[in-house]
Amino acid sequence: MENALTILGSSSALPTSQRFSSAQVLQMLERFFLIDCGEGTQIQLRRANISFSKIQAIFISHLHGDHYLGIFGVLSSFTLLGRKTPLRIFAPKGFQKIVQFQLEFLVSELTFPIYFIDLPNEPFALVYSDKKVDIYAFKLHHRIDTWGFYFKEKPKDYTVLKEAIELYKLTIPQILTAKRGEDIEIDNTHVIKNNLIAIPPLAPKSYVYISDTLFYASISQYFQNVTLLYHEATFSHNLLDRAKETYHSTALQAADFAQMCNAKQLLIGHFSARYKSVIELEKEAQTIFPNTKAVQDLETYYF
Amino acid sequence: MENALTILGSSSALPTSQRFSSAQVLQMLERFFLIDCGEGTQIQLRRANISFSKIQAIFISHLHGDHYLGIFGVLSSFTLLGRKTPLRIFAPKGFQKIVQFQLEFLVSELTFPIYFIDLPNEPFALVYSDKKVDIYAFKLHHRIDTWGFYFKEKPKDYTVLKEAIELYKLTIPQILTAKRGEDIEIDNTHVIKNNLIAIPPLAPKSYVYISDTLFYASISQYFQNVTLLYHEATFSHNLLDRAKETYHSTALQAADFAQMCNAKQLLIGHFSARYKSVIELEKEAQTIFPNTKAVQDLETYYF
Numbered sequence: 001m002e003n004a005l006t007i008l009g010s011s012s013a014l015p016t017s018q019r020f021s022s023a024q025v026l027q028m029l030e031r032f033f034l035i036d037c038g039e040g041t042q043i044q045l046r047r048a049n050i051s052f053s054k055i056q057a058i059f060i061s062h063l064h065g066d067h068y069l070g071i072f073g074v075l076s077s078f079t080l081l082g083r084k085t086p087l088r089i090f091a092p093k094g095f096q097k098i099v100q101f102q103l104e105f106l107v108s109e110l111t112f113p114i115y116f117i118d119l120p121n122e123p124f125a126l127v128y129s130d131k132k133v134d135i136y137a138f139k140l141h142h143r144i145d146t147w148g149f150y151f152k153e154k155p156k157d158y159t160v161l162k163e164a165i166e167l168y169k170l171t172i173p174q175i176l177t178a179k180r181g182e183d184i185e186i187d188n189t190h191v192i193k194n195n196l197i198a199i200p201p202l203a204p205k206s207y208v209y210i211s212d213t214l215f216y217a218s219i220s221q222y223f224q225n226v227t228l229l230y231h232e233a234t235f236s237h238n239l240l241d242r243a244k245e246t247y248h249s250t251a252l253q254a255a256d257f258a259q260m261c262n263a264k265q266l267l268i269g270h271f272s273a274r275y276k277s278v279i280e281l282e283k284e285a286q287t288i289f290p291n292t293k294a295v296q297d298l299e300t301y302y303f
Numbered sequence: 304m305e306n307a308l309t310i311l312g313s314s315s316a317l318p319t320s321q322r323f324s325s326a327q328v329l330q331m332l333e334r335f336f337l338i339d340c341g342e343g344t345q346i347q348l349r350r351a352n353i354s355f356s357k358i359q360a361i362f363i364s365h366l367h368g369d370h371y372l373g374i375f376g377v378l379s380s381f382t383l384l385g386r387k388t389p390l391r392i393f394a395p396k397g398f399q400k401i402v403q404f405q406l407e408f409l410v411s412e413l414t415f416p417i418y419f420i421d422l423p424n425e426p427f428a429l430v431y432s433d434k435k436v437d438i439y440a441f442k443l444h445h446r447i448d449t450w451g452f453y454f455k456e457k458p459k460d461y462t463v464l465k466e467a468i469e470l471y472k473l474t475i476p477q478i479l480t481a482k483r484g485e486d487i488e489i490d491n492t493h494v495i496k497n498n499l500i501a502i503p504p505l506a507p508k509s510y511v512y513i514s515d516t517l518f519y520a521s522i523s524q525y526f527q528n529v530t531l532l533y534h535e536a537t538f539s540h541n542l543l544d545r546a547k548e549t550y551h552s553t554a555l556q557a558a559d560f561a562q563m564c565n566a567k568q569l570l571i572g573h574f575s576a577r578y579k580s581v582i583e584l585e586k587e588a589q590t591i592f593p594n595t596k597a598v599q600d601l602e603t604y605y606f
Binding site: 013014015016017020021039040042043046047063064065066069070072073076077080081094098101102105106 | 316317318319320323324342343345346349350366367368369372373375376379380383384397401404405408409
């Protein structure tokens with residue numbers, strides 16, 4: 001199954017009749033992560049036909065309302081629907097207080113446990129890891145403390161061929177060696193090259209979410225060869241001064257960043273409400289990075 | 304200009320892909336009132352093409368999330384758009400605290416003053432009055448303190464005919480008397496009947512919003528001959544037990560209530576998410592009160 005990113009909202013501070021506030025769902029190796037949670041997220045989840053119960057963690061990039069005001073509705077609906085699965089919330093310090101204050105009015109008792117994880121005040125840090133996926137949070141450069149998120153598949157095992165196992169009578173330790181992509185030594189006398197007995201896995205895929213930020217070239221070092229990159233592009237480049245004033249990026253800068261990362265594909269979003277059509281922004285980015293798409297709400301992008 | 308009620312949201316606790324949480328805008332004699340403010344209200348206001356700046360007061364029926372979680376987005380967008388006009392918020396005691404706690408994170412400073420008015424803990428009370436409109440709040444019967452709202456045009460003046468003024472040489476005091484619909488006494492000798500010199504105004508129109516409640520027959524006394532009645536109808540009558548348990552009403556009960564008020568027209572809403580189509584609920588109500596409509600989001604009803 002391919003990984004998929006579904007955009008729930010892609011407007012900047014003011015939602016429009018076409019675009020909700022920031023929110024998206026990343027589906028990576030059967031895991032579902034909700035990234036930012038603007039107002040109306042639960043409505044968009046329903047429209048995108050994404051089961052509420054599948055969301056296992058929520059990532060909040062920063063504490064501006066258009067990135068978190070949907071959390072109250074999401075959590076109270078989880079409870080109305082009787083969710084039991086624990087939920088992790090990765091968010092800036094202080095978010096737990098905001099949520100708990102409101103929950104006191106909203107629900108008499110949550111039906112599931114929430115684990116709040118404060119985002120670390122470090123440039124780049126691992127915040128989650130399981131058998132198949134690593135997730136890093138990294139600092140951006142916005143008006144308030146803001147993080148981006150980097151979701152990365154772990155390297156997968158090589159597939160060892162059945163025929164090779166039989167032919168060479170491979171032992172369990174030898175098979176495990178081959179799964180790691182290494183050659184096998186037999187009786188200290190000769191070596192079987194890995195490519196004779198195993199098939200290499202697909203390269204691990206990765207997704208980077210660059211939330212609200214000034215153009216921030218130096219962090220591109222962390223995301224070399226990223227498969228899918230989402231970068232905010234609030235303005236077109238002729239409003240560069242406005243972008244700088246408000247600590248946002250332009251479409252051209254998003255494209256620059258994609259090129260610096262050597263990304264496979266770029267998605268731009270978080271558009272200012274002034275743009276009735278975002279084709280202009282998409283074209284601007286494509287002059288530098290051709291494989292760019294300006295996202296639409298409720299569209300899904302596979303990678 | 305006719306009065307108009309625009310439905311922004313008409314689902315019950317859980318929004319659906321078709322219906323937002325409770326919110327509606329009443330336009331009465333050039334005044335715009337926002338009644339309840341569920342999640343996504345600001346998005347629906349944009350879609351309904353209702354100017355944010357026109358909203359002069361907000362009425363919150365009770366402190367369940369599906370009736371107020373949109374307030375944070377509405378208020379922060381008002382500020383982003385530079386609103387200056389004061390805003391009145393009529394809401395249950397405690398709402399001010401909820402709003403102010405959240406505003407501390409959302410906006411550095413509001414661009415407009417908010418006046419909070421606690422809804423009075425009385426069965427039926429006048430809460431607002433201007434030259435043309437009176438607004439009453441009244442208690443309902445739900446799981447928590449809940450109010451409904453009654454919007455009533457004031458009786459308008461009679462129109463005194465120009466020709467009559469000239470013919471009878473009416474003085475200013477006499478004209479004012481005729482405007483009130485009264486007869487005029489001339490020199491203590493004879494009387495000019497009002498219907499010879501003036502045209503009666505249209506009957507004052509009125510709107511009642513019955514938010515979440517158990518069927519509550521006795522309050523129908525307050526709304527005799529109401530022009531437009533909105534009554535929650537969360538369930539169909541075969542789920543009467545469920546309605547009672549959750550302190551909600553059925554479509555049949557809403558129709559009963561409309562009949563008891565001698566209403567001109569009934570709108571039902573606040574539908575449980577279990578109803579994919581609400582035709583069943585509309586038909587049920589129509590068996591008792593034929594002039595019933597099951598509302599749709601973003602529809603406007605004129606009266």
